[in-house]
Amino acid sequence: MTDPTAMKAWTCHRYGGPEFLTLQNVPAPVLKPDEVLIRVRATTVSSGDTRVRALRLPRGLGPFGRLFLGFLGPRQPILGTEVSGLVAAVGGRVSSFRAGDPVVAFLDAKMGGHAQYAAIKETGLIVGKPANQSFEAAASLCFGGMTARDYIRKAALKTGEMLLVIGASGAVGSAFVQLARQMGVHVTAVTSTANVERVRALGANIIIDYTKENFSNVGQSWDVIADTVAASSFRHCLPVLREGGRYLSIAGDLADMLTGNRGSKRSISGPAKSRLEDLLELRRFAESGDYKPLIDSVYDFEEMREAHTRTDTGRKRGSVVVRIADD
Ligand SMILES: NC(=O)c1ccc[n+]([C@@H]2O[C@H](COP(=O)([O-])OP(=O)(O)OC[C@H]3O[C@@H](n4cnc5c(N)ncnc54)[C@H](OP(=O)(O)O)[C@@H]3O)[C@@H](O)[C@H]2O)c1
Known part of the structure; x- marks a missing residue:
């Protein structure tokens, strides 16, 4: 796999319904020396994604929302908190991952998962994919x-x-x-x-x-x-x-x-704190069969708006997954 310069991503530049999402060609993340670039194979549309897209925050937190997230629309226009995929490239200082490794990563509030590629620090919330899990199941481990x-x-x-x-x-x-x-x-x-x-x-x-x-x-x-x-x-x-x-x-x-x-x-x-030790434990439990993320539905990348509409219902059971096919 080569280090890409462009990618397809779903972007949100104005707060609102799923119709405000657009599939665009955008620059791929520029890999830093301590980062891992993931070719995303599956991601989810979580309740966190739809909260940000619609600026739908718990009561009393609205006034802080635009300050933290962006005034007219999300400062990070590519939503998506969790991904699974294959390592596409690694920065020069990265030693624990190699191109081709299957991985799971929690991008958390930084988001950026609703795209063909996502970058994360080697020391961030990234682990090898549980061997017994599909990309769809692995993408649902974190949120x-x-x-x-x-x-x-x-x-x-x-x-x-x-x-x-x-x-x-x-x-x-x-x-x-x-x-x-x-x-x-x-x-x-x-x-x-x-x-x-x-x-x-x-x-x-x-x-x-x-x-x-x-x-x-x-x-x-x-x-x-x-x-x-x-x-x-x-x-x-x-x-x-x-x-x-x-x-x-x-x-x-x-x-x-x-x-x-x-x-x-x-x-x-208050907001949950994300730790690598928890991600490692979740992977271990997934491998032993003690934790099987519940999957509500699986959508294709082109159906991102439909996936948001499903999460918007507030009735999903577990995770709404979006898969991103290989080119
Ligand atoms: N503090 C944090 O850091 C943090 C982190 C993650 C998420 N959250 C928040 O946690 C909330 C839940 O997130 P989520 O992703 O789990 O949501 P979700 O998957 O969208 O929750 C949907 C589920 O909630 C059930 N439900 C709705 N109303 C219910 C009720 N009155 N009683 C019992 N079940 C009910 C629905 O089942 P039925 O159809 O059977 O009602 C549905 O299966 C969100 O508000 C999210 O923003 C907070």
Whole structure:
């Protein structure tokens, strides 16, 4: 593979709906000496991508959005937080990857994954692709998995504890259920009727169908409540949170971020931190079969707008994947 000068990429120069996305020929990333250039084979359209595209931020965070992301449109016009693919070229100082290596990378908030090529530092969030995973599955490892891993750490979730996951069929929720079960945590999952069997297959011990029952009325209490979809609040969960309990406001708004603790019960919120050690663990779990990213649907690169439309519904189950064919 040669180091390219041009590539196709989906760009977003104005905030709005999927119709604001354009497929363009743009310059390929110019490789720095400490970087790896990836020929992207699969990426995802995450809830993070559609939030940026539409400037749809949790309540109270809107005023900061344009400051951080860009005034009229995203400063980084190429969205896409996670990719899998083959190393196309490496910079002169790179020693741990070679052209042709299959890899997974989490570009995170820097984005740039909705393109034929993406560059990342050798010391960044990049690892070899799990050998037993397709490019599509490997591209879905990070967004939900890295968020769940960081919140599991922040909550100091322990073996034997009781966990409630609200939004268990989403990208973050489905990773949370699997990673917690893998640790020997007892998981109650909240989902809707259509997703009950999918969530059971992820390993949840108890499932609450929110169209039929409210988790706060089932006579149960939990050590940790992971609210992945802002469907509840710390205040609402206090009666069903055990002493020393932690409420994880993963999709919370500014008010959640400013909420103080109540006695021994804590509210935890804010952006997840991404660490290489978590990506290495996710790869290990994927290889051992303990973590299988849930895939909602797979689109071709030309169908990027349709992929955004699917994520915009708020009903996707796991990840919406976009594959990028070889030329
Ligand atoms: N703090 C951070 O750093 C961080 C990192 C990543 C993501 N996030 C945020 O976390 C949120 C979730 O992300 P995601 O990618 O997992 O979202 P997602 O995949 O788009 O979530 C969709 C799923 O949520 C379920 N859902 C929707 N409303 C629900 C409700 N009231 N109760 C239970 N389930 C419900 C839907 O299932 P049904 O159709 O069955 O309702 C659907 O399967 C987003 O707001 C995202 O911005 C935050």
